[in-house]
Structures are given as structure tokens and as C-alpha cells.
Amino acid sequence: MSDILLSLKGVKTYYGKIVALRGIDLDVHRGEIVTVIGANGAGKSTTMMTICGVTRAREGQIIYDGENITTLPTHQIVKKAIAQSPEGRRIFGRMTVLENLQMGAAVIDYAHFEEDLRMVYDLFPILEKRQSQRGGTLSGGEQQMLAIGRALMARPKLLMLDEPSLGLAPLVVKQIFEVVKELNEKQGLTVFLVEQNAYHALRLAHRGYVMINGQITMSGGGKELLSNPEVQAAYLEGGRH
Amino acid sequence: MSDFLQTRVGAALKDAALAAVITLLLASIMVGLRTKTEQGGLVIVGQWGLVAWMVGVVFVGRLAMSLLIWRGNNPVANAMNAMLPKQDTVSKIGKLVGPLLLLFAVTLPFYGNRYVIDMGILVLTYIMLGWGLNIVVGLAGLLDLGYVAFYAVGAYSYALFAQYFDLSFWVCLPLAGILAAFWGMILGFPVLRLRGDYLAIVTLAFGEIIRVVLLNWYEFTGGPDGISRIPRPSFFGLEFTRKNGFADFFGLDYSSMHRIIFLFYLILILALITNFVTMRLRKLPIGRAWEALREDEIACRSLGINTTNTKLTAFALGAMFGGFAGAFFATRQGFISPESFTFMESAIILAIVVLGGLGSQLGVVIASLVMIGGFEVFRDLEDLRMLVFGLLMVGIMIWKPRGIVSSRAPSVFLKEKKSVSGDLVAEGEG
Numbered sequence: 001m002s003d004i005l006l007s008l009k010g011v012k013t014y015y016g017k018i019v020a021l022r023g024i025d026l027d028v029h030r031g032e033i034v035t036v037i038g039a040n041g042a043g044k045s046t047t048m049m050t051i052c053g054v055t056r057a058r059e060g061q062i063i064y065d066g067e068n069i070t071t072l073p074t075h076q077i078v079k080k081a082i083a084q085s086p087e088g089r090r091i092f093g094r095m096t097v098l099e100n101l102q103m104g105a106a107v108i109d110y111a112h113f114e115e116d117l118r119m120v121y122d123l124f125p126i127l128e129k130r131q132s133q134r135g136g137t138l139s140g141g142e143q144q145m146l147a148i149g150r151a152l153m154a155r156p157k158l159l160m161l162d163e164p165s166l167g168l169a170p171l172v173v174k175q176i177f178e179v180v181k182e183l184n185e186k187q188g189l190t191v192f193l194v195e196q197n198a199y200h201a202l203r204l205a206h207r208g209y210v211m212i213n214g215q216i217t218m219s220g221g222g223k224e225l226l227s228n229p230e231v232q233a234a235y236l237e238g239g240r241h
Numbered sequence: 242m243s244d245f246l247q248t249r250v251g252a253a254l255k256d257a258a259l260a261a262v263i264t265l266l267l268a269s270i271m272v273g274l275r276t277k278t279e280q281g282g283l284v285i286v287g288q289w290g291l292v293a294w295m296v297g298v299v300f301v302g303r304l305a306m307s308l309l310i311w312r313g314n315n316p317v318a319n320a321m322n323a324m325l326p327k328q329d330t331v332s333k334i335g336k337l338v339g340p341l342l343l344l345f346a347v348t349l350p351f352y353g354n355r356y357v358i359d360m361g362i363l364v365l366t367y368i369m370l371g372w373g374l375n376i377v378v379g380l381a382g383l384l385d386l387g388y389v390a391f392y393a394v395g396a397y398s399y400a401l402f403a404q405y406f407d408l409s410f411w412v413c414l415p416l417a418g419i420l421a422a423f424w425g426m427i428l429g430f431p432v433l434r435l436r437g438d439y440l441a442i443v444t445l446a447f448g449e450i451i452r453v454v455l456l457n458w459y460e461f462t463g464g465p466d467g468i469s470r471i472p473r474p475s476f477f478g479l480e481f482t483r484k485n486g487f488a489d490f491f492g493l494d495y496s497s498m499h500r501i502i503f504l505f506y507l508i509l510i511l512a513l514i515t516n517f518v519t520m521r522l523r524k525l526p527i528g529r530a531w532e533a534l535r536e537d538e539i540a541c542r543s544l545g546i547n548t549t550n551t552k553l554t555a556f557a558l559g560a561m562f563g564g565f566a567g568a569f570f571a572t573r574q575g576f577i578s579p580e581s582f583t584f585m586e587s588a589i590i591l592a593i594v595v596l597g598g599l600g601s602q603l604g605v606v607i608a609s610l611v612m613i614g615g616f617e618v619f620r621d622l623e624d625l626r627m628l629v630f631g632l633l634m635v636g637i638m639i640w641k642p643r644g645i646v647s648s649r650a651p652s653v654f655l656k657e658k659k660s661v662s663g664d665l666v667a668e669g670e671g
Contacts, residue, residue, distance in 0.1 A: 073547075075545045075546060075548075078542075084543040092540065093536055094535075095532060098651070099529065102529065103529060103533050103544055103546075106526055106529070106544055
């Protein structure tokens with residue numbers, strides 16, 4: 001088993017005739033937090049959706065755990081223990097918190113359900129208090145916690161988070177990122193994080209990639225990128241987020 | 242004057258006056274002038290009295306609506322709201338309603354006369370169709386306007402199997418269900434990528450295609466002549482005939498009611514099976530996947546749910562129950578023709594599901610009773626029937642916009658039971 005869990009090789013994705021990704025190369029090692037930062041429309045979310053097979057790579061390869069998953073259907077990719085907290089959270093509004101979490105475990109057997117539920121409730125105690133409430137009645141921060149909790153119920157090897165800080169108060173963002181860090185340190189969970197909030201993301205991540213216009217223009221350690229003058233000028237201007 | 246217009250009553254008066262003016266403008270052209278054939282050609286006759294009536298009705302109606310219904314802080318509407326029971330009481334009553342209705346249905350043949358039992362059979366058929374469609378529309382959130390197609394497939398399967406192969410009802414019933422489910426999947430494949438309005442249009446077309454094929458394939462289906470002399474069902478091989486049938490076997494006096502009562506219990510059992518299967522499925526992964534699919538398809542895919550299979554099973558299962566109901570319809574009527582499977586039927590079944598509250602099993606029952614039963618009760622009103630019926634539907638949608646039973650019981654509990662009212666979530670969500 002190699003050290004690399006996920007690797008994209010020259011991935012190109014199109015929406016019709018429009019190029020969204022112009023050949024992406026990136027690696028995620030086991031036990032790492034890797035972040036992709038970039039402006040709106042840079043292709044961050046497309047990268048994530050391409051990994052999951054929601055949009056298809058027209059060229060290039062996606063290798064996960066030594067296996068080519070480029071053309072697998074989405075539900076089979078997810079069965080390989082890649083869990084995703086999609087952009088905009090997308091929780092099930094009319095279903096209760098508990099049912100939402102149960103949906104997360106749909107892809108694996110329910111054998112570990114109680115145990116995993118305990119783990120998620122320990123990470124986000126607020127979800128336990130809200131467990132019989134409808135998902136739609138939760139606050140934005142709670143919904144994001146639910147989305148992450150739901151993804152964790154699938155016992156992932158790789159957790160992919162798409163803009164978990166979107167529209168949340170700074171304090172809540174901090175709390176959520178601390179949980180991600182804890183998951184990574186204590187359980188050795190590999191995390192692939194797509195973020196606009198470059199400051200928080202780069203501080204958290206071991207390594208980062210900067211994406212502009214469908215291409216990766218820079219990469220390096222999280223702290224290293226954070227102190228890079230170009231990154232600072234483009235993404236951290238106007239103070240700390 | 243302008244101060245007066247600022248008040249609620251003033252604003253309502255102004256609004257009503259505006260509506261009356263618009264009515265006057267429209268009605269004076271469309272109703273006020275009428276052509277009449279007289280000697281020497283057409284003459285124009287005025288109907289100004291009728292126009293005045295219409296303007297008056299619109300003015301008073303609009304005024305009453307804006308004073309009593311639309312605006313929140315007014316004494317009349319508040320008093321009416323206070324009269325309505327609280328949510329807690331409603332859910333307590335709701336727990337009793339189901340068993341009571343079931344008891345009522347089971348005992349109905351003991352005291353009902355023939356007309357009532359016939360009505361019961363009709364209502365139960367629609368309840369079964371409503372429950373079947375509820376899987377597709379209520380649970381999986383796939384708007385199907387062509388549900389009657391599966392009803393037709395079921396009915397024609399039985400009729401044709403009986404006609405060509407002389408098969409009995411009990412053999413044909415599962416066959417009809419399987420064939421309908423098969424057609425459900427055939428419809429399912431091309432519409433897998435569609436949602437909402439687009440899906441609705443394609444399913445509408447599908448319903449019409451089935452009807453038009455039945456209408457025009459004269460050699461096979463009899464076209465507009467339909468199929469007659471469809472065999473009646475037997476009770477474990479006992480026919481409901483005067484000689485050597487059900488009555489003789491049990492030593493009863495022959496009565497034509499036996500068959501009616503038998504049909505009543507047959508559709509009751511079929512409907513209860515539909516309900517039981519749906520309720521069980523809701524608690525299984527596939528049922529939860531349907532509901533999740535209704536909420537958010539992309540989230541479903543990102544959780545590793547095979548949305549293709551989930552949609553196809555919803556279509557197939559919904560269609561299967563439609564097929565069972567169709568076979569029952571054929572055997573009960575003894576005669577079927579494409580006339581029975583028009584778009585109107587689809588619309589009524591969909592209205593039952595929507596008025597009852599999407600996804601609610603009890604709601605379907607109440608809505609069927611109100612819609613089908615009410616339709617019959619108001620039969621004496623002749624022309625006014627459709628008007629009363631329409632007002633009823635508008636009324637339900639004003640006061641209960643999410644349907645009669647709008648709360649959704651969670652399918653899983655750990656510690657406490659608690660259902661959340663539909664009022665807490667905005668309409669159109671999910």
C-alpha cells in the first residue's frame with residue numbers, strides 16, 4: 001500500500017464546451033489535511049465533484065487507494081469510503097437530525113450505527129440535543145455540523161469538505177475547523193478541504209494548493225503558503241478572515 | 242379620505258372596488274353582449290342585469306376575503322383560528338382517527354345498504370390508488386401526472402389474460418401487478434434525469450400514450466368498444482352464482498349482496514396490503530432513500546445512494562399497486578374501455594395525494610373520503626357540484642397549504658417520540 005491515498009493526474013473537466021479544469025495534478029497522502037484554495041469559479045468545487053464522479057473527467061486519471069476510479073458511478077466511488085460534505089451543506093430539511101445521520105450510514109452496514117452515532121454526538125454535542133428536530137430548523141452552523149457528522153457516519157478513509165465555512169460566523173468556523181483538526185490528529189482521518197477562507201484553511205492544512213482558473217498555480221506546506229507574499233496579496237488581503 | 246384608505250377597511254374597500262371594476266370591464270364584453278338568432282340574422286342582446294350581479298358578487302366576495310382571510314390581525318380571522326384545535330390535540334386525535342376509520346371500514350358491510358357499500362368500494366379503490374401514488378409523489382418526490390396509465394395496464398392485463406387465455410382473477414392479479422411494475426420501469430428509464438415540471442410533462446404524455454394505444458389498437462384491445470364480460474372473481478374457487486356457488490356451499494340464501502360484500506373486503510385487503518408495505522418500506526433503507534431523494538438528490542448521490550435504482554423502485558412499486566387496483570377495477574366493473582383511464586383520473590388521484598398531505602397515509606384516506614365521497618354526496622346539487630368541489634379544494638389549500646395531514650412522523654427514534662409540525666417549515670421546501 002502506497003502512502004498516497006488519492007491522486008489526480010492531468011484531470012480535465014468540461015461543462016459542455018467550457019473548460020472547468022485544465023489539467024489538475026494533486027496528491028493527498030494518508031493522514032494528511034490537504035486544502036485547495038482559490039477564488040470563486042476557480043474550479044475548486046468542480047475538482048471535488050469530479051473526484052466523486054458527479055461531473056466526469058474527460059481526460060486524466062483519478063487514482064484512489066491504488067485503484068482507478070475515474071469512470072466509476074458516484075455511488076460506487078462513495079462506497080470506497082470517500083465521504084463528502086457537499087457545498088451548501090445539503091442536509092435533508094424535512095427529515096430529523098437522527099434520520100439525516102442515518103442516511104449517512106446508508107452506504108455501510110448499520111452494524112456500527114450506535115457506536116458511530118456516539119462518536120458524532122461527542123464531536124458535536126449540539127446534534128444530540130437536536131436529534132429529533134427537523135434538519136431544516138437548525139441554524140447554519142448546526143447544519144454544517146450535521147453535514148460533517150452525516151459524512152462521518154459512513155466511516156470514511158477520506159473526508160472531503162466543500163466550503164464548510166460558507167456563510168458562518170467566525171466563531172463557528174473556528175469550532176468546526178477544530179473538530180476537523182481533532183479528527184485528523186486523533187483518528188488519523190485524511191481530509192481534503194476546499195475553501196475560500198484561505199487563512200483558516202491554510203493554517204489548518206498540512207499542505208495546500210492554490211487554484212486559479214481551472215489550474216493549480218502554486219503548492220506547498222500550509223504555513224509556507226500562508227507566508228507567501230503572492231498568496232497573501234491575492235487571498236489574505238484586507239486582514240485575517 | 243386618504244386617511245380612511247390607510248385603514249384596513251379602507252384598503253380592503255379600495256381593493257374590492259378595483260376587482261369590481263376589472264370584472265365590469267371583462268364581463269361587459271364577454272357576458273354583457275350576447276348574440277341571438279332572430280329572424281333576419283343575428284341580433285345583439287344586452288344582459289346587463291347578469292353583469293351587475295357578477296360585479297356585485299366579486300365586490301362582496303373580495304371584500305369578505307380580504308377582511309376575513311388574507312390579513313392577519315383582525316378579530317374575525319383570529320377568532321376562527323382560536324376555534325381550531327391546537328397541534329397537540331390534533332396529533333392526539335390523529336392517532337385515534339386511523340384505527341377508528343379501519344373499524345368503520347371493517348364493519349361497514351354489516352349495516353350499510355348496497356349504495357353505501359358500492360360507495361365504499363369506490364372510495365377504497367381511490368385510497369389504494371392514492372397510497373400507490375403516494376410512494377412515487379409523496380415519498381420519492383417524483384411528480385407523476387400519468388399514474389392512471391398503470392391503473393389501465395392493470396385493468397387491461399386482467400381483462401386480456403381472461404379473454405385470451407381464460408386465466409382466473411387470482412392468477413391475473415399478481416400478473417397485472419408485475420406488468421404494471423414493468424411499465425413503471427419502462428417509464429422510469431427515460432425520465433431518470435428529469436425532475437419537477439419536466440418529469441410531470443413526460444409522465445403526462447406517457448399516460449396519454451397508453452390511453453391512445455388502447456383506443457386505437459382495435460384488433461387487440463377492442464378500441465373504444467372496450468372489453469366486456471370480464472369474469473368475476475371467485476371466493477377460493479366458489480363462484481357467486483345462484484346455483485352451486487358461494488351461497489350453496491355455506492348454506493346461505495342466495496343474495497346478490499354477497500358478491501358486493503366480497504368485493505368490498507377484497508379491495509379493503511388490497512388497500513391495507515398497500516398501506517402495510519409502504520409503512521414497512523418507510524422504515525427500511527430504501528424508504529429512507531426515497532424520502533432523502535425527495536429532499537435533495539445531489540446530497541443522496543454524495544452519500545453513496547444509487548439514485549437510479551431508488552427512482553426505479555419507487556416507480557415500479559407505485560405502478561405495481563396501481564396495477565393491482567386496475568385488475569380489481571376490471572373485475573368489479575365487468576367492462577372496461579379507455580374512457581375510464583383519462584387524464585382526469587390521474588388528476589383526481591394526484592389531488593387526493595396533495596390535498597391529503599404529501600407522504601401522509603392517513604391524509605390520503607381523509608382526502609379520498611372528502612373528494613370521492615363528497616363528490617357523491619353533492620350529486621343532488623347538479624350544476625353546483627363542481628363549484629362546491631372547487632371551493633372545497635381552494636379552502637383546504639388556504640387553511641392547510643401542506644395538505645390535511647401535514648406533520649411527518651420520523652421513521653426512527655432513539656429516546657423520545659416527537660413529530661414536528663409542517664408549519665415550522667416553509668412551503669415548497671423539500
